[in-house]
Amino acid sequence: MKKVIELRNVSYDYKSSADERTTGVKNISLTVNKGEFVVLLGHNGSGKSTLAKLLNAFLIPDQGDVIINGINTKEEKRVFEIRSKVGMVFQNPDNQMVASIIEDDIAFGAENLGVERQELIRRVDWALQVVNMHAHKKRTPFKLSGGQKQRIAIAAILAMLPEILILDESTAMLDPKGREEVLDVVRKLNSEQGMTVILITHYMEEAVDADKVFIMNEGEIVASGSPREVFDNEKAVYEAKLELPVACKISHMLKKDGFDIPSCLTVDELVEGICRL
Amino acid sequence: MSIVVENLSYTYMPKTPYRTTALKDITFTVNEGEFVGLIGATGSGKSTLIQHFNGLIKLADGRLTVFDFDLSAKKINYKALRKGIGMLFQYPEYQLFEETVLKDIMFGPKNFGMSKEEAYESAKRAIELVGLDFEEIKDRSPFEISGGEKRRVAIAGVLAYKPKALILDEPTAGLDPSGKKEILELITKLKKSDAVSTIIMISHNMDEIAAYAERIIVLNNSRLIYDLPPKELFKKDDLQEMGLDLPITVKIKNALAQRGMVLDTDALTAEELVAAIKQKIRGNNG
Numbered sequence: 244m245k246k247v248i249e250l251r252n253v254s255y256d257y258k259s260s261a262d263e264r265t266t267g268v269k270n271i272s273l274t275v276n277k278g279e280f281v282v283l284l285g286h287n288g289s290g291k292s293t294l295a296k297l298l299n300a301f302l303i304p305d306q307g308d309v310i311i312n313g314i315n316t317k318e319e320k321r322v323f324e325i326r327s328k329v330g331m332v333f334q335n336p337d338n339q340m341v342a343s344i345i346e347d348d349i350a351f352g353a354e355n356l357g358v359e360r361q362e363l364i365r366r367v368d369w370a371l372q373v374v375n376m377h378a379h380k381k382r383t384p385f386k387l388s389g390g391q392k393q394r395i396a397i398a399a400i401l402a403m404l405p406e407i408l409i410l411d412e413s414t415a416m417l418d419p420k421g422r423e424e425v426l427d428v429v430r431k432l433n434s435e436q437g438m439t440v441i442l443i444t445h446y447m448e449e450a451v452d453a454d455k456v457f458i459m460n461e462g463e464i465v466a467s468g469s470p471r472e473v474f475d476n477e478k479a480v481y482e483a484k485l486e487l488p489v490a491c492k493i494s495h496m497l498k499k500d501g502f503d504i505p506s507c508l509t510v511d512e513l514v515e516g517i518c519r520l
Numbered sequence: 521m522s523i524v525v526e527n528l529s530y531t532y533m534p535k536t537p538y539r540t541t542a543l544k545d546i547t548f549t550v551n552e553g554e555f556v557g558l559i560g561a562t563g564s565g566k567s568t569l570i571q572h573f574n575g576l577i578k579l580a581d582g583r584l585t586v587f588d589f590d591l592s593a594k595k596i597n598y599k600a601l602r603k604g605i606g607m608l609f610q611y612p613e614y615q616l617f618e619e620t621v622l623k624d625i626m627f628g629p630k631n632f633g634m635s636k637e638e639a640y641e642s643a644k645r646a647i648e649l650v651g652l653d654f655e656e657i658k659d660r661s662p663f664e665i666s667g668g669e670k671r672r673v674a675i676a677g678v679l680a681y682k683p684k685a686l687i688l689d690e691p692t693a694g695l696d697p698s699g700k701k702e703i704l705e706l707i708t709k710l711k712k713s714d715a716v717s718t719i720i721m722i723s724h725n726m727d728e729i730a731a732y733a734e735r736i737i738v739l740n741n742s743r744l745i746y747d748l749p750p751k752e753l754f755k756k757d758d759l760q761e762m763g764l765d766l767p768i769t770v771k772i773k774n775a776l777a778q779r780g781m782v783l784d785t786d787a788l789t790a791e792e793l794v795a796a797i798k799q800k801i802r803g804n805n806g
Contacts, residue, residue, distance in 0.1 A: 286696040287667050334694070388562060415694045416611075418562050418724045419765045445696040484698040489727075489768040489790055496794045502801070510768070514775040520801050 246310075247407060247439050248275040248298060253307035255293055267293035267302070269462040275455070277406070278437045280430075282450040282470075285459035286484040291443045294459070295411050298441070299329035312406065327356055330400030334412040336392030340384045345376070345395055348384055353402040363402075370398035373436075374428050390421025394428055401432075408432065409441045414449070422446075447474075447488045451508040458483050475506050521585075522685055522718045523550040523573060528582035530568055542568040544742040546582070550685075555711060555719045557733030557750075559726070561763030564739040566722050570687050573720075574598075574605040587684060603632045606683030606716065610690050612674035616662040621647070621673050624662050628681045639680070646676035649715050650706060668699045675706070685718035686710070692728060700725075704732055730754060730767045730788045738762065751786040769793045 255267040268290045275281050285291045296302040297309050300316040309316040311325050333339060342348040349367045358366065371377040374394040379387070384395050393413055400408060410429065414422040426449065432438040442449060450456050456473040458466040460483035466473050474480065474491045487495065494507035494516060502520055507513040530543040543565045550556050560566050571577040573586055575598045584591040589601045609615070618624035625646055629639040647654045650672040657665065662673055671691075678686065691707065692700040710716050723729045729736060730750045738746040738753070740762040746753055753759075754770045766774070769790060773783055776797075785796035 286698055412694075420561070420763060447697075484696070486697045490772065493772065493790050493794055493797075496790065497797065500794070500798060502798075510772050510775055513772060514779055517776060517797060517801075518779050518781060 244276040246274050247277045247312055248273075248441075249308075249310040250274075250297075251308045251310075253297060253304045253309055255297060255302055255304050257293075266290070266462040268297070268459075271307075271464055273457065273464065273467070275407075275439060275441070277439055278433070279454045280433045280440045280452070281442070281455045281457070282453040283441060283443045283457050283459065284445065284447070284450055284483070284485055286445070289459040289483065290462040291459055292411055293462075295331065295409050295441070295443060298407070298409060299331060300325045327403055328405055329407045329409060330403060330405035331409045331411060332393065332396045332400060332413045334415050336389050336396060336416065339396040339399075340392065343383055343385070345382055345384050346371070346380045348395060349399045349402050352399050353404075356403060366402045366404070370401040373401055373432065374398045388421055389417045390424040393417065393421070393425045397425070397428060397432075405438075407439045407441065409443070411443045412445070414444060414446065445485070447486055447491075450474075451488055458485065460484070470508055471506060474508065521549055522552045522587055523720075524583075524585040525549070525569075525572075526583040528569075528572065528579070528584055530565075530572070530577065530580055532568075534580075541742050546739075546744045548737060548744060548747050550718060550720065552684075553711075553717050555708075555721070555732065555734045557729040557736040558720055558722045558739070559724070559729060559736060559764060560739035564762075565742045566739055567689065569739070570607070570689065570720065570722065573685075573687060574602045574607050576607075599632070603681055604684045606678035606681070606686045608675060608678055608686065608688045608691060610693055612678075612691075613662075613667070613670035616670060616674060616677075619661060620659050621662050621665070622658040624673065625677045625680050628677055632681045634681070642680045642682065643676070646680040647673075649679055649710065649713070650676045651702075652676070668695065668702065671695070671699075671703060672706070675703075679710070679715060683716060685720065686716040688719065688721045690722055690724065692723070692725065700728065704728060708732065724765070726754075726765045726767045727769075738764070750788060754788065755786060 250271050250273050253271045254269050256264040257267050258264050283291050297304060300322045303316055312328055314321050314325055316325060340348055341351050346367050349370055350363055353363055353366055371380055374397055376394050384392060414425050429440055433440045451470050453470055456470050457464050458473060458479060465483055466476050466479040474487055480487055488508060490507050490510050490513040494504050494513055497504050504516040507516050526547050528543055528546040532540045532542055558566050568577060572579060572584055579591045586601060587604050589596060616624050618627060622643055625643040626639040629642045634642060644654050652672055692703050711719055733750060735749055736753050737744060754767060759766060767788055769788055776783060783796045783800055787793040787796050
């Protein structure tokens with residue numbers, strides 16, 4: 244499997260003045276392979292966004308190395324190469340719109356990369372189809388719902404043909420329907436286009452079908468592995484001020500009461516487990 | 521009684537081709553001391569409804585009484601009305617604007633006519649009510665504190681003018697699990713401490729509304745569909761058709777029923793559900 248992201252002992256501190264420092268991330272090592280769906284969990288201020296910013300060379304580590312597609316983010320001359328490969332979608336959909344017509348908004352990033360016109364038109368059409376917003380092409384993005392705006396933000400990234408898509412709490416401001424719309428698009432990109440996805444979230448339920456989950460607390464990775472491995476580590480989850488998905492919590496409660504039930508991640512698994520008792 | 525709504529209807533841009541009905545024939549009462557949840561899909565009319573309560577939207581059709589104010593009257597003292605209703609919009613921290621936390625919190629009370637001294641005392645009390653350290657935070661910029669602190673400061677800014685009722689539009693949106701819990705516990709504490717007597721909370725998070733509201737009002741397509749206690753409401757089988765989510769415990773219960781395991785319970789918490797499951801299994805085997 245091809246490594247697309249590799250972090251080796253990465254640390255980063257925020258320096259507000261000469262002698263004041265706050266830890267962003269501390270001694271992080273991890274790898275992400277091409278096509279993986281990775282979820283990064285952690286409470287506010289745990290270092291998730293700092294980590295995300297280190298991945299597209301917004302921030303350069305104080306110590307250690309961040310290697311994206313074989314390029315070290317310290318190589319200043321290749322920063323744009325990295326940023327064209329790592330697309331980021333942020334939390335607030337209203338802050339990510341640059342143009343007053345949707346197709347212009349989608350074209351903006353790719354146009355800045357110097358994509359020629361015919362290719363640009365092709366990419367805009369394709370990206371809008373992927374996020375299922377093609378019917379809105381000629382309209383303004385400002386009257387859309389939050390979920391639709393985030394899909395436009397994702398399409399704008401897609402038009403740049405990134406290899407890695409990072410969503411930094413991109414579902415936090417959406418209602419349940421909007422959240423589902425965005426997650427559907429992201430899952431589809433991952434399974435159908437083989438896009439590597441890093442999803443940063445505080446919704447535990449969004450982590451259950453990830454390939455890999457990392458939990459961050461105070462700048463460090465405190466648990467990692469498959470969703471099952473991570474949520475079985477109840478202590479680490481609670482110490483990181485997070486919660487278990489409810490289905491998982493219930494399966495653990497039943498197990499503690501002496502029932503022979505495996506650790507469950509989803510409602511379906513839990514129901515299956517209970518029916519077998 | 522604090523809020524009485526009778527046959528309230530509202531249409532945006534009436535008498536134009538763009539008219540849209542936002543509320544249709546809404547009737548309900550919120551009693552003093554209640555914690556009422558207000559739910560409904562995006563566009564169901566929730567925001568239009570709460571904006572009537574402090575006169576941000578003028579009553580057009582029906583009757584509305586908010587504390588001592590009859591909003592169908594010809595002349596309304598809006599300032600006095602608004603002092604009684606603390607309205608906290610979504611992401612209230614975006615509305616912080618002053619140089620220091622203290623100045624920001626004193627802005628409301630001063631606008632409602634309190635003297636500088638009164639406003640100071642009131643701000644101090646409000647900061648303490650939301651669980652922040654007055655001396656530590658008062659001179660800091662509201663822009664350099666953490667997200668959770670910002671939201672608390674925004675709540676303090678409303679509490680400082682001592683409203684009788686608090687209306688919260690998705691107070692936990694965007695917060696992490698522990699931040700959500702802190703805010704919900706703060707709201708419960710405020711209600712117990714009599715700092716505010718009546719609370720109306722809008723939320724899309726059914727687990728949170730089920731756990732905290734005493735009564736839930738459901739809007740769908742501009743109409744009031746249900747007005748029930750949580751345990752009664754979440755027995756209804758048409759909520760999902762209205763674009764509403766269900767508490768996850770209810771989803772589990774429904775999925776078990778489909779597989780033939782019918783639980784005779786109105787459980788909403790994980791603990792209640794586990795107890796019901798245990799009882800059922802032991803009953804079957806015993």
